[in-house]
Amino acid sequence: MYTQQLAALAAMSNKYGANPEYVLAGGGNTSFKSEDRLWVKGSGTALATIKAEDFVVLERKSLDAMWSTQYPEEEKAREAKVLEDMMNARVEGESRRPSVETLLHNLFPQRYILHVHPAIVNGLTCAKNGKEATKQLFPQAVWVEACKPGYILALECKKLMDAYKQETGKDCDLLFLENHGVFFAADTVQQLDVLAEGVMNALAAAVKRGPALEEVPADGQKVAQIAEVLAELYGGEQAAAVAFLANKEILSYDPATKSLSPDHIVYAKAKQLAIPADADVKELFEKFTAENGYKPKIVFVEGLGMFSCGANEKEASTAQIVMLDAIKVVAYTESFGGVSPMPEFLIDFIVNWEVESYRSKVSLGK
Template sequence: MDNATATTTFKYVSYLWDEQVANSLKDDEVALLIYRSNLLGADLRLTNYAGGNTSCKVDMPDPLTGQDVEVMWVKGSGGDLGTLKKSGLAALYVDKLHSLKNRYRGLAYEDEMVALFNHCIYDLDSKAPSIDTPLHAFLPFKHIDHLHPDAIIAIAAAKNGEQITRELFGGKVAWVPWQRPGFDLGLQMEKAVQDNPGITGIILGSHGLFTWGDTAYESYINTLETIEKASEYLQKNYGKTRAVFGGARIQSLPAAERLAKASEMIPVLRGLCSSQNRMIGHFTDDERVLEYSNSNDLAKLAPLGTSCPDHFLRTKIRPLVLDLTPEADISDAENLKKQLSDQFEAYRADYTGYYERSKHPNSPAVRDANPVIIIYPGVGMFSFAKDKQTARVASEFYINAINVMRGAEAISEYQGLPEQEAFDIEYWLLEEAKLQRMPKEKPLSRKIALITGGSGGIGKAIADKLAQEGACVVMVDMRENDIQEAQTEFNKKFGRDTAATAVVDVTSSQAIANAFKTANLAFGGVDIVVNCAGLSISKPMMDTTEADYDILQDVLVKGQFLVSQQGVKIMRKQQLGGDIVNIVSKNALVSGPNNIAYGTAKAAQLHMSRLMAAELGPDKIRVNVVNPDAVIRGSKIWESGWAEGRAKAYGISVAELPAYYAKRTVLNEELLAEDMANAVFLYVGGLLNKSTGNVINVDGGVPAAFVR
């Protein structure tokens, strides 16, 4: 098949092969494997994030004998096909993997085989081999793809999936019934190939697809053609005998109302989901979610759970479906929490019951019983996990599960994985060992911070520091271009799941409410509010206009009040406590020349912080202050004539200001935005959880500003 033909042939999958790129790699089969893997991983219709694996077998010189031996390069444990690099591959001797058959003692001893994979490693810099290693090793093909396409799993999860597979593919694709991945499944697949000469693939019941070829390109095309055929078959059957998902039971709210309701509700859900561990949230009102959540079949399908192991490992076996109408009044957070608490308790009890019914004597302890996926019919779907990426990916996986249910119901009847099988995957000792090897979480993991003035020198440095320490950050500022640049910078530095932005004038209560709506919909709520938005005007008293005075009061004092007020509203919904850190100034304590309007506003900010700390203590919301002084490098506050005003007040030039400010401190040090960021982190990083109403001066040591 040439490129032009392939490009126009496929309707349900993406043909991405570039012959020019492939030719440049033609002498390196491993490079072609990585190229093929990246193409397959780029199309989420083919496989889930971090799901599936690919391999190739190549003759390579044995480092000990110099003789050529067959080596299998296969995606190692963890990682994602779309971003796979050579460092993510495991390389193993094929003959040694086959020799393990002599050591295999049967299904009861499956797990002991995994440690033996390490004795088959060819490349000592390899990634750790995955549990799927024998599935690739025992198939007698040079290039192999194992994917989890929704269209294939729809057949694999159908009640009569084996019959459909046989009829649809004319016997060219074999069927292997559900079995947990491992050594024995590899043997079953080897037997399927031996018993069915000439087959081009294998469908694993409730699981996924294996396809292969003599070359990287042939394997790629075989994979696409197999999935295309299944997708076309499903498409022809949607609505053929009955409406999709039995038709609509309710109608969705209009899009704007869905987002408004989701924003209002998600902090309450986050608080309930965080009863054991604090969680980060994600929301989607994807049309596939709405079709499923609004349907007559929701009540039948949701309790069945997911089928593919990749799905339920991310989503838990089944979701929580809220017993709440789309039009329900949720404006009273306390009343809403009371309504939902019983539903959460019932879910937790059900999950605990599932654990108790299915556990083995050596099973790990029961994990967090709160739901990962929460469906609100007519509104959308929420997901909660330890970080934004995990929550987002869980949502994507449940959409995959919805696609599978949709397809299976169109051609037959959907079947979830039996409860015991699901448990044996979820609480598999090898999975538990993988969880235990996860790196320690950062101090601000599971926290969400909103920073005003977030594109300025100090504000952006604070956002950067908090993100480095694990927080999700929402940067808000009134300069649209600057905030867009900050978003781009943070996406590049931290990835797509760390930062969100909003254009906000902190004197506008509506704009502030919209910013917190952004935080809610992006991450689920807020834990840390940093008031850093500001401006400065340096004039003698008699030159200070009413407009000067008013704008300083509006931005610094009123702005801090409005932002904090909105943040407290969300924190109280979550009932998880929180932090407010106000970036004030040493001018709140020091009386300097030509500074009456600015200094007065800063003093008001400082005392407001004390008042807030006194009032919010019962909510476990801490309020503290950082007092900077003269952060010149990168700071937006020095624009609009402030530097000139201060230089004039001190009788020096603007160029002399940095040295002047440094010399007047007891430490004789220039102050940087990063110094202020470190002070904020000190408050919120966990070491000062019993500190509120305090002031940290980060001014190099100005005796007149010492707190007393």
């Protein structure tokens, strides 16, 4: 059943998943739904390589019932119960864990959903004038203010989407989440492509400048020296990998900029270490670790560039890709009034969020 639709879902997922303008580091998710079932990307699966049979299958009736369930006020208890109900909504024999954004997928009546966090889109959702610019550029869109992910976010989206339907008589097919990303919804993959492309093109036309990503030459000896020190500090007894990148955008980035979206925290940590050109790397690294309770994944060296650390090459490269994404987003926000990072309470919430940490572990293959 639904063989064709699921093949179309997989093909659509692979297409966007393989396009770095749309998807980074295993992020984003997609789904297809029938009247009574939802096929959604599993937590930690990569869109670029997902196959039709990899989607987690859930009963929509059980997911719908979650809107009228009374969940505990207390955060941890609530999210644990929500997760339990979501796991119980899976069809019999299903053992995988659905995306944390499953409730949002089920909320849309449209058959196909694409949820992504493209840099150019987040240039809008992480900008001071993001809400106003969205109204102008995409009058049919619903804008959701930054709030706690999981059940609280889903409930907020439901409220706004219900109000939209009341007001316009139409189902919302374009949802922007402040400091997070975008949902596209359509009944066919072709319509979904048109919608997504339209948004990306409109944004490309609206931004005054793109990020300056041409690599700039760096002092190779200095880079190698610092990389060696960082590998030792980051790895301790274990081996560690360190990657380096320098471009104009990195060199002019303000390392004190607060986190922009959940993905940035998950893969590049809430804080990055910035050190002056000739400072003692070891001393500042250890001071940072003592203050924050974790080792920095990203180290900016003034006038030189950006180092990314990880337990292995994949982790170091993911941290680099995601941090570079944040830097690109900041550049795009210039066109919409400048950067507006996540509120502090949300940053803390994400830092402590078990579901997110599960995701970063799975997609890093730990």
